[in-house]
Amino acid sequence: MSSNCNCAQQAFAELEKVGIDATLLEPVFDKYGKIEGSLITILQHAQDIYGYLPIVLLNYIAIKTGIKPAKVLGVATFYAQFRLEPVGKYLIMLCQGTACHVNGSVDIETAVCEELNIKEGETTPDGLFTLNNVACLGCCSLSPVMMINGETYGTLTPTKAKEIIAEIKAKEAE
Amino acid sequence: MKMIVGKGSCGIAAGANKVSAAAEEYIAEKGITLPVSVAGCIGMCYLEPIVDVIDDNGEKTTYIKVTTETIKEIIDAVCNGKKAEQYIISPEDKAILDKQTRIALRNCGIIDPENIEEYISSGGYKALEKCIKSMTQDEVIEEIKVSGLAGRGGAGFPTWFKWTAAKNAQGTKKYTICNADEGDPGAFMDRAVIEGDPHAVIEGMLIGAYAMGSDDGIVYVRAEYPLAIVRLNNAIEQARAKGFLGKNIMGSNFSFDLRIKAGAGAFVCGEETALIASLEGERGMPRLKPPFPAQKGFWQKPSNINNVETYANVPWILTNGGDKFCAMGTENSKGTKVFALTGKIKKGGLVEIPMGAKVGDIIYGVGGGIKDGKAFKAVQMGGPSGGCVPAELIDTIIDYKSLAATGAIMGSGGMVVMDETTCMVDMARFFLDFTCKESCGKCIHCRVGTKRMLEILTRITEGKGKDGDIELLENLANQIKASSLCGLGQTAPNPVLTTIRYFRNEYEDHIYNKKCTAKQCKALISYEIDAEKCIGCTMCARNCPVGAITGKVKETHVIDKELCIKCGKCVTSCKFGAVKIY
Numbered sequence: 001m002s003s004n005c006n007c008a009q010q011a012f013a014e015l016e017k018v019g020i021d022a023t024l025l026e027p028v029f030d031k032y033g034k035i036e037g038s039l040i041t042i043l044q045h046a047q048d049i050y051g052y053l054p055i056v057l058l059n060y061i062a063i064k065t066g067i068k069p070a071k072v073l074g075v076a077t078f079y080a081q082f083r084l085e086p087v088g089k090y091l092i093m094l095c096q097g098t099a100c101h102v103n104g105s106v107d108i109e110t111a112v113c114e115e116l117n118i119k120e121g122e123t124t125p126d127g128l129f130t131l132n133n134v135a136c137l138g139c140c141s142l143s144p145v146m147m148i149n150g151e152t153y154g155t156l157t158p159t160k161a162k163e164i165i166a167e168i169k170a171k172e173a174e
Numbered sequence: 175m176k177m178i179v180g181k182g183s184c185g186i187a188a189g190a191n192k193v194s195a196a197a198e199e200y201i202a203e204k205g206i207t208l209p210v211s212v213a214g215c216i217g218m219c220y221l222e223p224i225v226d227v228i229d230d231n232g233e234k235t236t237y238i239k240v241t242t243e244t245i246k247e248i249i250d251a252v253c254n255g256k257k258a259e260q261y262i263i264s265p266e267d268k269a270i271l272d273k274q275t276r277i278a279l280r281n282c283g284i285i286d287p288e289n290i291e292e293y294i295s296s297g298g299y300k301a302l303e304k305c306i307k308s309m310t311q312d313e314v315i316e317e318i319k320v321s322g323l324a325g326r327g328g329a330g331f332p333t334w335f336k337w338t339a340a341k342n343a344q345g346t347k348k349y350t351i352c353n354a355d356e357g358d359p360g361a362f363m364d365r366a367v368i369e370g371d372p373h374a375v376i377e378g379m380l381i382g383a384y385a386m387g388s389d390d391g392i393v394y395v396r397a398e399y400p401l402a403i404v405r406l407n408n409a410i411e412q413a414r415a416k417g418f419l420g421k422n423i424m425g426s427n428f429s430f431d432l433r434i435k436a437g438a439g440a441f442v443c444g445e446e447t448a449l450i451a452s453l454e455g456e457r458g459m460p461r462l463k464p465p466f467p468a469q470k471g472f473w474q475k476p477s478n479i480n481n482v483e484t485y486a487n488v489p490w491i492l493t494n495g496g497d498k499f500c501a502m503g504t505e506n507s508k509g510t511k512v513f514a515l516t517g518k519i520k521k522g523g524l525v526e527i528p529m530g531a532k533v534g535d536i537i538y539g540v541g542g543g544i545k546d547g548k549a550f551k552a553v554q555m556g557g558p559s560g561g562c563v564p565a566e567l568i569d570t571i572i573d574y575k576s577l578a579a580t581g582a583i584m585g586s587g588g589m590v591v592m593d594e595t596t597c598m599v600d601m602a603r604f605f606l607d608f609t610c611k612e613s614c615g616k617c618i619h620c621r622v623g624t625k626r627m628l629e630i631l632t633r634i635t636e637g638k639g640k641d642g643d644i645e646l647l648e649n650l651a652n653q654i655k656a657s658s659l660c661g662l663g664q665t666a667p668n669p670v671l672t673t674i675r676y677f678r679n680e681y682e683d684h685i686y687n688k689k690c691t692a693k694q695c696k697a698l699i700s701y702e703i704d705a706e707k708c709i710g711c712t713m714c715a716r717n718c719p720v721g722a723i724t725g726k727v728k729e730t731h732v733i734d735k736e737l738c739i740k741c742g743k744c745v746t747s748c749k750f751g752a753v754k755i756y
Binding site for chain 1: 220400440452454473522523554742
């Protein structure tokens, strides 16, 4: 990035418009910006900070690191972990691994979709829940399994899955 | 006296954190001294949460399925010098551990993975010391060669060969990489090893690095394994503080340091050249070999990549001798292998047994047979890259060669057990769906071919299969295998090919008779109410979301097949088993 170029400031201003404070990323750039091959690590930190990676943010990262925007977008869309859309307060990761599939994870998905009235990959209109299918969570012996904000729930049945979500809903309504 | 709570990811999912918090609270409330420490996963996931109590004589008592309530009873009993007999593990379950030979899992579930002292006192870092102080690089590699250790990640390539290639490669900068991108759905041994015994992996890498002349190491861990990352980070820091990592280790000229790189969720990154691309911050796409990573790997420098389980075996081999490792197993497969036993199995978990055992030994001997008294149908071995071993081949010997002969593979050791209610066409569709999504897109046959195969399988399960579909699947499968660059594409059709090989009749039933014998494919089944069993409780009618069930109270109900959406709610709501699936 040349010092005369003001595209970083422009991108920064665009981020401000959508309410993203890009200064939070400065320590990440300080630590990893100069280390070659750190793009994935930078994206992971950015997603930890903002919860998702909007295109404007990807552009900003491209400018700050000197990596081509096409490559940044390419990497961000290649890996399942990265999200370009914001997620709900509760991220439901429903395991669709082999063991969970054999033990009825499809029925769990149907139940959760019914309870939340959304499809897989969507967020509820109130912004509370996002439902994502994921490949194996590695808790195969407790299958079928789902993880909500880091907490794992095992040996699910459709009824049990609905109850867990209803419980969170009730807690939020308080 | 102390109390140990098993806290692998699976134990925590079963409630281990709540149990240990309850234990600490209750101990404080009672004002007694009873230290509560942590261990990794012992492998008996179906009994979690598990709590061990070690008394002053060193005798261990194992309590199972502990809850926040039963832990109080256990503590009460322990305080009175007694045991809470009703919660102790049954002799039968305990015997499962005795049936195993635990090498890679030797410390898992026993030592505290967050405390390096426990690893050291169980003989840890002794093998490293032996190498550094009394062995040359070649002697270390020779010991591994004698052991016959082969890559445990799937390919089964001899470890000594890779190490020699990296050692002999030109250049002074060499990388030692650990592949902990355990993407195979249904396998979780690498996670368990890192969570339960991270120092074994670090020590294994150190020994490898010493043998190859490498000073820089990276562990590539799946992002879906947050606890493994935390424990490994902690272990690396402790090893550094103790001087096992860093410059001039144990006063020698050997220096080595290690860092973690978290993956971002891509199955293909288990392939070593894709893993390297990912380490370099690129999209994880494989490249042509040669040059092999041993010549040109990470940043074009010689790199050696081994799997977690492979490294975890290394310190044991150096301590006990390669010949002792080699004494176990069959002619072409030496030592032990860890299997993740899941699916329709009674006692699921991690088991480590010597190579050469039979498939049935694991399923019935260790796993206790099939859940709910159903009939065993097949076991998927090697995940999406592997294939199914049908019930009639249950005596197949577990080694690389015998498994390959069935069409399955050893793979990373995932064993997903299927019973009579599993539809094999649906299973094949499930795996193709996975590989199709995970294909990186570089090779056309893998990218487009898997998609076409998935479409065919989907239409078969939807009752729209056509004459010639099976042959078309076989044709596509062989093309994909022949024209894909990496292991993902080369093996993606395996689940389809093996299910066609052993369960061709199921495919034919779906296509020609429009029937799913396992009663799983919604489009091919119908629901009916058995007039003799129905008592007219109206439960099914009330639960039917589309109002397809009619009938008066205390009279037999009827399902309108035109309206029925086959959601199965009537089956689960009927307490009398009156709803039948045809």
